[in-house]
Amino acid sequence: MIEIKQLTKLYKTKHQQVQAVDDISLNINKGEIFGVVGYSGAGKSTFIRLINRLEEPTSGTIKINDKDITTMAQSKLRKERQKFGMIFQHFNLLWSRTIYDNIAFPLEIAGVPKNKRKEKVLELINLVGLSGREKAYPSQLSGGQKQRVGIARALANDPDVLLCDEATSALDPETTDDILDLLVSINKKLGLTIILITHEMHVIQKICHRVAVMEKGKVVETGNVLEVFVKPQSKTTKRFVQQLNPLEQQQEAIQSFINSRDDSEVIKLHFIGNSTRRALISEISKKYDVDINILQGSISPTQEGAYGTLFFEINGQKDVIHDAIKYIQASGVEVEVLKHVE
Numbered sequence: 001m002i003e004i005k006q007l008t009k010l011y012k013t014k015h016q017q018v019q020a021v022d023d024i025s026l027n028i029n030k031g032e033i034f035g036v037v038g039y040s041g042a043g044k045s046t047f048i049r050l051i052n053r054l055e056e057p058t059s060g061t062i063k064i065n066d067k068d069i070t071t072m073a074q075s076k077l078r079k080e081r082q083k084f085g086m087i088f089q090h091f092n093l094l095w096s097r098t099i100y101d102n103i104a105f106p107l108e109i110a111g112v113p114k115n116k117r118k119e120k121v122l123e124l125i126n127l128v129g130l131s132g133r134e135k136a137y138p139s140q141l142s143g144g145q146k147q148r149v150g151i152a153r154a155l156a157n158d159p160d161v162l163l164c165d166e167a168t169s170a171l172d173p174e175t176t177d178d179i180l181d182l183l184v185s186i187n188k189k190l191g192l193t194i195i196l197i198t199h200e201m202h203v204i205q206k207i208c209h210r211v212a213v214m215e216k217g218k219v220v221e222t223g224n225v226l227e228v229f230v231k232p233q234s235k236t237t238k239r240f241v242q243q244l245n246p247l248e249q250q251q252e253a254i255q256s257f258i259n260s261r262d263d264s265e266v267i268k269l270h271f272i273g274n275s276t277r278r279a280l281i282s283e284i285s286k287k288y289d290v291d292i293n294i295l296q297g298s299i300s301p302t303q304e305g306a307y308g309t310l311f312f313e314i315n316g317q318k319d320v321i322h323d324a325i326k327y328i329q330a331s332g333v334e335v336e337v338l339k340h341v342e
């Protein structure tokens, strides 16, 4: 649906040049939630603003449904921009207008007649869960409610794509989760394609189907969320993933445990998708004459399924342990032997 090829943005100031977006090529599919994550200065804001040409690209192409918007004349672009809704970190609401009037504003600009406008605004207010607050002003709302208004306003012209520019970064964790749930329900209900940028891996884990990791203007890694979380390739991605997984930060604790034992094997299992539902430990303890001591475990849900890790110590005869490990491997779960007994 969206095809981005060799997209580049070079900012030139008097004293320096900044390559904010550097040769990015990627495709975004219709109906998916696509996340872009990166540290501050990676070029995320520039990238998302290039997609609807709020920023002019230095070079490269952006095609939406095979239409190249990078070469489009301004008059045509204005119409094409209605296919994009956008929400912002600081909401960008009109403070002197009521909630109702904020949401009606893009419809007024698009020349929608008053009675149709009313119908649409009330439908949107209901969709974002703000019924009864039509006459309130933005200053009377909480941060989460303000973002709900932002979302309703962004959806007023029935866009195909919703661009989210750090939409939850100004919100507390609980409100962030509520807004993310709302975005998922809108994605499902309306089949809306969502592109979001964030510096929080939690946001990617919770709602995205695919992710691109940005660093110094480049995409250093891209893939399905589950794949990227389970097997991060680049150093930057590994750092992001570790932030989310407290167990990864506790590797030292496991290591010191391993060092203190000399008569047992220590195993780490990587569960992905359906395998997270298998009662593997219980299966092997019934099937084989081994003793198992569970050390640590975690499970994390994503839109594409869950993934998890489990550390355990296993005792028994060498060949029986070997068979038990073979059994686990045959079930499709990845086994890492952290400590092997000779």
Ligand SMILES: Nc1ncnc2c1ncn2[C@@H]1O[C@H](COP(=O)(O)OP(=O)(O)OP(=O)(O)O)[C@@H](O)[C@H]1O
Pocket: 011, 012, 013, 018, 019, 020, 038, 039, 040, 041, 042, 043, 044, 045, 046, 047, 199
């Ligand atoms: N209008 C501009 N003029 C010059 N340089 C700019 C401009 N906008 C952004 N930059 C530079 O481009 C680089 C990427 O900035 P950008 O805001 O896109 O990154 P970001 O990943 O969104 O970071 P943040 O989350 O901190 O906004 C930075 O080095 C920034 O200083």
